[in-house]
Amino acid sequence: MISAYELTKRYGDKTVVHDLSFTVRPGTVTGFLGPNGAGKSTTLRMLLGLDAPTRGRATVGGRSYAAHPAPLTQVGALLEARSVHPGRSALNHLMALAHTHGIPRSRVDHVLELAGLTEVARRRVKGFSLGMGQRLGIAAALLGDPETVILDEPVNGLDPEGVRWIRNLLKSLATEGRTVLVSSHLMSEMALTADHLIVIGRGRLLADTTVAELVREAGGDTVKVVTPEADRLRTLLLSTGAQVAAEEAADTLRVSGTDAAAVGRTAAAHGVPLYELTPQTASLEQAFMDLTHDSVEYQGAAA
Numbered sequence: 658m659i660s661a662y663e664l665t666k667r668y669g670d671k672t673v674v675h676d677l678s679f680t681v682r683p684g685t686v687t688g689f690l691g692p693n694g695a696g697k698s699t700t701l702r703m704l705l706g707l708d709a710p711t712r713g714r715a716t717v718g719g720r721s722y723a724a725h726p727a728p729l730t731q732v733g734a735l736l737e738a739r740s741v742h743p744g745r746s747a748l749n750h751l752m753a754l755a756h757t758h759g760i761p762r763s764r765v766d767h768v769l770e771l772a773g774l775t776e777v778a779r780r781r782v783k784g785f786s787l788g789m790g791q792r793l794g795i796a797a798a799l800l801g802d803p804e805t806v807i808l809d810e811p812v813n814g815l816d817p818e819g820v821r822w823i824r825n826l827l828k829s830l831a832t833e834g835r836t837v838l839v840s841s842h843l844m845s846e847m848a849l850t851a852d853h854l855i856v857i858g859r860g861r862l863l864a865d866t867t868v869a870e871l872v873r874e875a876g877g878d879t880v881k882v883v884t885p886e887a888d889r890l891r892t893l894l895l896s897t898g899a900q901v902a903a904e905e906a907a908d909t910l911r912v913s914g915t916d917a918a919a920v921g922r923t924a925a926a927h928g929v930p931l932y933e934l935t936p937q938t939a940s941l942e943q944a945f946m947d948l949t950h951d952s953v954e955y956q957g958a959a960a
């Protein structure tokens with residue numbers, strides 16, 4: 658479990674993380690989302706004791722990171738910056754980390770295998786692609802078999818196969834009962850990976866919610882209906898308790914508070930012809946943009 662209490666970070670007169678409180682629970686993947694510059698990396702660095710909060714505090718597994726006697730076995734982390742000696746092989750890098758915590762060679766081999774790096778384990782890291790570097794960073798994060806895993810933008814630079822690998826890995830780590838916190842500025846990616854979302858903008862908490870709830874709040878699922886008898890169908894649907902919004906085209910209705918099957922049954926029962934009956938899911942990307950619109954630091958002029 659990760660807890661942040663009123664975390665605040667100021668650089669000079671700029672407050673980049675503002676009074677942030679949240680809890681990340683074990684057993685699910687929690688997405689930490691926010692536009693560029695929102696304060697995600699700063700927050701993660703404070704969780705990991707790499708930056709001191711100006712105010713507030715953070716604990717991982719009930720203690721501050723620095724208070725854990727063997728942090729690698731409690732918290733595995735991948736931050737954006739690469740911190741691997743380029744002249745070392747992947748194997749030597751992991752072995753050096755393992756030695757600091759008395760972790761056996763068999764565990765090093767296991768995480769190399771897990772990250773798909775066994776065949777290149779003896780190659781120097783300086784020849785690694787961005788994706789291989791990310792995989793090595795994740796292998797290092799998992800080396801101590803930690804209860805808590807914190808990854809900052811892990812899919813950056815990965816090809817589609819790598820993205821799918823991370824997605825499945827994060828889900829399986831959560832299924833094993835671990836606490837998994839993963840940051841991203843891409844809602845579309847988080848929607849496929851995370852169950853829970855913590856959304857920040859300009860350092861402030863904007864939402865602490867589930868993916869499903871965010872969809873519901875964004876207007877939920879609606880049904881698009883095209884019929885030559887739009888007025889009559891609207892009246893019929895309103896009498897069933899559904900909500901009906903008019904669309905620009907006179908023959909089109911957008912119905913919420915019900916589903917496509919129920920709309921179809923109502924139409925059939927009253928002999929209303931339908932030309933189209935399409936369930937539509939609110940765009941999570943749109944929901945994210947609506948939520949963070951006022952907190953985006955750098956906006957394109959034409960946006």
Ligand SMILES: Nc1ncnc2c1ncn2[C@@H]1O[C@H](COP(=O)(O)OP(=O)(O)OP(=O)(O)O)[C@@H](O)[C@H]1O
Pocket residue numbers: 668673691692693694695696697698699700842
């Ligand atoms: N050491 C520092 N000194 C001064 N300002 C900093 C420092 N580190 C970060 N900032 C500022 O804090 C703000 C938040 O940065 P941070 O990297 O935490 O955001 P982020 O959400 O991780 O963004 P991104 O998605 O672009 O990585 C930015 O405006 C950044 O310029």
